Amino acid sequence: MSLQNLSELEADLQTAAKTRDQIKLSVLRLLKSALKNYEIEVGHDATPQEILAVVQKEAKKRQDSITQYSKANRNDLVQEEQAELTILDSYLPEKLSDGELDALVESAIKQTGATSLADMGKVIQRIMKESAGAADGAAVSTKVKAALT
Numbered sequence: 001m002s003l004q005n006l007s008e009l010e011a012d013l014q015t016a017a018k019t020r021d022q023i024k025l026s027v028l029r030l031l032k033s034a035l036k037n038y039e040i041e042v043g044h045d046a047t048p049q050e051i052l053a054v055v056q057k058e059a060k061k062r063q064d065s066i067t068q069y070s071k072a073n074r075n076d077l078v079q080e081e082q083a084e085l086t087i088l089d090s091y092l093p094e095k096l097s098d099g100e101l102d103a104l105v106e107s108a109i110k111q112t113g114a115t116s117l118a119d120m121g122k123v124i125q126r127i128m129k130e131s132a133g134a135a136d137g138a139a140v141s142t143k144v145k146a147a148l149t
Contacts, residue, residue, distance in 0.1 A: 006035060006046070023080075027087045034058055052092070052133045059088040093134045101135060105143045117148050 009032055016025040031054075038054050039046050046054065062085040069077040096104065108126040112119060123144050127135060 006032070006051075009035070023083050024087050027084045031055065031058055031088070031091075049132070055088060055091050056133060059085060059092060062088060093132065095136065096131060096134050101139060101143060104131060104135065105140070105147050109144075109147055114148060117145065120144055120148060123148070 009028060013025065013028045013032065016028055034057070035046055035051060035054050038050065042050070062081050065081045066078055066085065069075075069081060104127050105123070108114075108123045108130070112122045112126055114120070114123045120141075124137075124140055127140050127144070128137065131140075
């Protein structure tokens with residue numbers, strides 16, 4: 001399920017409150033706060049693409065925390081962050097498979113006429129735009145680099 005507007009988030013917040021799902025309620029409150037802060041920062045209501053970017057940013061924060069907590073052997077905190085990440089992931093589009101990503105990379109290279117690593121930025125930009133958040137930036141970068149060398 002991809003989050004399209006703040007009213008969907010409000011509805012999910014109410015549902016989580018009614019079912020007393022404290023973890024989901026906490027995550028959704030933080031997400032709502034992040035979206036409100038973003039809207040204040042840019043001065044307009046967030047578009048679906050901007051909402052997606054905010055959700056991705058929050059998910060990335062959780063992923064980074066999981067990495068740090070794992071290094072510190074704090075499994076209790078890893079589990080907590082993992083639960084939050086699972087909730088945030090439910091609001092993100094499904095990630096592309098390796099095969100789909102390979103096809104997208106090949107297509108973008110042909111469309112941009114890229115021939116060297118100097119053109120890597122154009123290719124990545126096109127892929128990220130076409131995938132609408134379904135492609136992981138690090139994976140795209142790795143695949144494009146491999147294809148252009």
